Amino acid sequence: MNCELCGKVMDRYHEVIIDGVKMRVCQDCAKYGKEVTKKPAAVQREPIPQNTVQRNNFIHVPPPPPRRKTPGTVEDTDEPIIDFGHMIKKRREEMGLSQEQLANKLQEKKNLIAKIEREEIKPDKHTARKIEKLMGVRILEKIQ
Numbered sequence: 001m002n003c004e005l006c007g008k009v010m011d012r013y014h015e016v017i018i019d020g021v022k023m024r025v026c027q028d029c030a031k032y033g034k035e036v037t038k039k040p041a042a043v044q045r046e047p048i049p050q051n052t053v054q055r056n057n058f059i060h061v062p063p064p065p066p067r068r069k070t071p072g073t074v075e076d077t078d079e080p081i082i083d084f085g086h087m088i089k090k091r092r093e094e095m096g097l098s099q100e101q102l103a104n105k106l107q108e109k110k111n112l113i114a115k116i117e118r119e120e121i122k123p124d125k126h127t128a129r130k131i132e133k134l135m136g137v138r139i140l141e142k143i144q
Ligand SMILES: [Zn+2]
Pocket: 003, 004, 005, 006, 007, 008, 025, 026, 027, 028, 029, 030
């Protein structure tokens, strides 16, 4: 485009007010008027800075931590917490018994005791009664 004052071809123009008229003039003529825009405006559109376009596309959002899934322990629900496993484990340790020793006394498998203590399974009533009798705990009401 050309300077509106001197007609010179220009890459960038200055927007100035000369005698109350806004004009697009070249660098040389800009001094004759009062500049409207402080920086010389490019005739062509300036490229949009890249970081404003794709700034948010590569932000890594870490996945939420995996939910602890332990069957029998109830989290984030309205169900009451069943704690027969903890009770049995605590009582067994008070008695100084290993899971294996307790299993032998109950004539059950060690694996079963471990699962009961982790509350992965509920002992059946027969087993629960044996545990109650041997250990002096009350668990029947907790497993029903
Ligand atoms: Zn000019």
